[in-house]
Amino acid sequence: MSRIHVIGAGMAGLACALRAALAGAPVALYEAAGHAGGRCRSFRDKSIGRVVDNGSHLLLGAYRSTLAFLDDIGARERITEIAPAAFPFVDLKTGERWIVRPEGGRLPLWLLDARRRIPGTRLTDYLGVLSLARAGAADTVAARVASRRVLFERFWQPLTRAALNTDATEASARLLWNVVAETFMKGEAACRPMLFLHGLSAALVDPAIRTLQRSGGEVRFLARLRGIEWRADRVTGLQFAEGLMRIGTDDVVVLAVPPDAAAELWPAVPVPSESRAIVNVHFRVDEPVELPWRSPFVGLIGADSEWIFAREGVLSVTISAADRFIETPSHELAGHLWGEVAHVLGRTTGRLPPWRIIKEKRATFAQTPAEATRRPAAATTVPNLFLAGDWTDTGLPATIEGAIRSGFAAASLALDRAARALALRRTAG
Ligand SMILES: Cc1cc2nc3c(=O)[nH]c(=O)nc-3n(C[C@H](O)[C@H](O)[C@H](O)COP(=O)(O)OP(=O)(O)OC[C@H]3O[C@@H](n4cnc5c(N)ncnc54)[C@H](O)[C@@H]3O)c2cc1C
Structure with a gap:
């Protein structure tokens, strides 16, 4: 039976590998890092002594593929939904406060x-x-x-x-x-914000790996794909540090790596080349704190901080399209953003609490009109090679939902291809 090789264990690769494995196909997932999740992961941070996410992530009620993925891995209860939908805002310049309730x-x-x-x-x-x-x-x-x-x-x-x-x-x-x-x-239900109760990995990543392995999927960490071997019009081998792994005639490969990695492995593929950063600062809070309206998150206008999220002893600030802060010394930026947080909480700034800053330089591709035209489809000119990732042409922005939808699309193309190869072999035999 043909095997589906998925390269990259971010949300796109996990979704693809899981869908294919749940459909009964033999699947192998290869990840360069020592952990899965890619740009969507949690870790224990020593400097603040808490489990934090690489960046606070929000889901919306409209994320139907993400919700289906959570159901597949039995992790729906690891997110919390705000119903009815409510997006609270504070304007730091004017002091006005309001809630958008669609x-x-x-x-x-x-x-x-x-x-x-x-x-x-x-x-x-x-x-x-x-x-x-x-x-x-x-x-x-x-x-x-x-x-x-x-x-x-x-x-x-x-x-x-x-x-x-x-x-x-x-x-x-x-x-x-x-x-x-x-x-x-x-309508309202599609706008409901959904948050991660215990972090990204506990909801989206760890249960996905467990379900994949239980379904017979093979997962290899610290397995960076270094090159692809081609013959005629198909992929014939995958080059890893240990050597070349030949793949079967009917095998299928799904590249679910970020755009720069895809272009390195396959220079002919068009990819968006510009990216934008996201900066997150996590502050440890040892005493209970409440954001306005007791909401778990609040949007800021007239400030550099754009969103504040409150979770389990941590207040986290998010700034999107944050390239202007990449060179700012981290201590300076943390101090400045803590001042804005204190303002929202109605406190004096006081001493800077323990903090951890994460600057994701290539958080997503730059979602400009020009870069959007460079997004390739999941199906490629190579019959046994497919693409997945938030940067492929999903019609959605680069989000968890876009990544998971791209993974599902690549899985269904890969399964079709594998089924056709099997049918041809049976007819020939
Ligand atoms: C700080 C931050 C905040 C965000 N906030 C939100 C949010 O609130 N809501 C939302 O929906 N989305 C959000 N996003 C976007 C979301 O996280 C991404 O769209 C999604 O995680 C991308 O998944 P992916 O699988 O396409 O790519 P990636 O996560 O980049 O996965 C690719 C994987 O491939 C691996 N890899 C690379 N090269 C190789 C190789 N040669 N061989 C093997 N493996 C390789 C990488 O290590 C990685 O694990 C945010 C992103 C960031 C960074």
Whole structure:
């Protein structure tokens, strides 16, 4: 029976390997690092003595593939859903506070009530969504919706930076529209924020590896693919440090590595080449703290911190499209962001608590109109090679949902290919 070789154990590779294994195919998953999860993982940090995520991640009710993946691995109870959907905000410059509550079904009737709208905005400002829906492939978010300044600063910009990790002045309007169409245009349930109770690895990674192994999948860590052997029009071998591993005639390979690694292994593949950073600072808090409205997270306007998340003795600040802070000395940045956190908590800044900063330089590809055209499809010109990853052409931004959907798509192509190869062999035999 043909074997499916999946390279890379991030969310895309895990989703692909798991789907294929659950369908009964022999699967091997190879990961360069000593652990799975890629850009979505947790670890115990010695400097603050807590388990932290590489960055705070949020899921949404619209993440149907992620929810299916959580069901496959029996880990739904490891996330918590905020229902009804609520996104609290604090404006550090003006002191205003509000909650975005996208109530009801597909028609956003809640906007008719002035008290529900974002402070400083009028009903007509929200018609900008129609302009976004009609965006061309070359349009940026700002080109479609920046004319309504207050709504832009308090809604479109934070939404774009959070969902696309790219500033609204350069982010793809089409890509943001796809997010809005799957969330706000689908009603309240699709907008519900979902958080990880005990971190990313405990929910998405460790149970996935266990389920994969229980389903007969083989997992190899510290197995970096160094090269691909081709003959005629198909992949015939995988080069690892220990040597060349020949693959069977009917075997299938799925490359689920980041775009730069894919281009190194297969220079002919088009990939997005620009990336954007995300900075997270985790602060240890030893006494109970409450964010406004007792929410587990809050969005900030008029500050460098964009989101604060509260979890199990840790307050975490997230900044998306954070390339401007990559060179800032970490101690300086931690001190500055702690000042903003203290402001939100209504405290004096006081002493800086123990902190850990994580600067993910290549957190996602730059989701600009130009880079979006460089996303390849899962199927390639090589019949036994498929691609997966948040950067492939899923129609979604580079998110957990995009990565998992790409993994599912690659699994179904790989299973089809394996089934066709088997059928051909039977006919020939
Ligand atoms: C700080 C941060 C915050 C984020 N916040 C959110 C959020 O709130 N919500 C959301 O939905 N998404 C968020 N994302 C995005 C999300 O984490 C990613 O889209 C997703 O994890 C990407 O998964 P992937 O499998 O496509 O890629 P990766 O996670 O990059 O996985 C690729 C894997 O391939 C391995 N690899 C590379 N080269 C080789 C090789 N040659 N051989 C073998 N293995 C190799 C890597 O080690 C890695 O494990 C965030 C990302 C970051 C960094």
